[in-house]
Amino acid sequence: MAAVGEALGIGARTDRARRGPRRPGGARGAFGILFAPVTLLIVLFLVPFLIMVQMSVVKFPPRTDSGYTLDHYVEVVTNPLNPHIAWTTFTIATTAMIVMLLVALPLAYFMVFKAAKWELFLLLALVLADELAPVVKVYAWQVILGRNGILNWLIPGPPVEWLLYSSFAVILTLATTYITYTTIPIYAAMKAIEPATFEAATDLGAGWWQQARKILIPLAAPGIFVAMILVYIPMLTDFVTSDIVGGTGSYMMGQRVRDLILGEGNWGTGSALNFMLLAMSVLLSLGAYRLARLNKIDA
Helix, strand or coil: CHHHHHHHHHHHHHHHHHHCCCCCCCHHHHHHHHHHHHHHHHHHHHHHHHHHHHHHHEEECCEEEEEECCHHHHHHHHCCHHHHHHHHHHHHHHHHHHHHHHHHHHHHHHHHHHCHHHHHHHHHHHHHHCCCCHHHHHHHHHHHHCCCCHHHHHCCCCCCHHHCCCHHHHHHHHHHHHHHHHHHHHHHHHCCCCHHHHHHHHHCCCCHHHHHHHHHHHHHHHHHHHHHHHHHHHHHCCCHHHHHHCCHHHCCHHHHHHHHHHHCCCHHHHHHHHHHHHHHHHHHHHHHHHHHCHHHCCC
16 A cells, blocks of 8 residues: 555656646736736727627617617618718728838838948837827828918918818828838838848849849738738728818718717717728738738747
């Protein structure tokens, strides 16, 4: 019996040694760490999301006892005003995204491969530029682009009216507002590119355009698609920028949802439109995720 007990004791010690030392806290520690973020996620996202979904299918919201219907979704699809607003939103957001990529790609390339000791300074400057409140930046552009603003003061002749309260003003303001979130992911992707790759391409006779098209952009593609997820989707639902610097020709989907719910009190159609925008955003994110092959990137 003593030999059996000793053998069992040795086996238990071996199992404990194989599992390693027990971590203090265990499940309680994990619960304590995750409790606050999970609670905030439930309270600030999941609960409002469920309320929005419910309001989109209730006949006479906010009366939840009035029955359920899909008429609000039919109204969103059949209203001839919504496709026009959607096209305007798509045009503005896509143009602003293209402008940001045209700026962010050369800027990120310069920071990674050419800036040398100025790299950290430029990176900090980008971060600090984003610290200013977004609304303040929008109002700053209203002053710059106004009839008596800095740009019109620099341009000779009569004031240029279309600089403000136009699609141009919305595109320019959106591009400058989100440029940090476009540049930093691309910069991070380019940091993984070996400079020797470009040296080898140069030795093989590749010009700068061939290097950009066949080396730089493909290798920086993960950062480009991450930037699109971070920037393009918020622009689709932006309404503050259009309110302040936009005009009648730059009315966007974010304004449409706001006006339906707060202006007209049409909770059902506003919630349905909001849910459809959210679903489209999820599809765009999944598409960008697939294209970038994020699951194969070595963090």
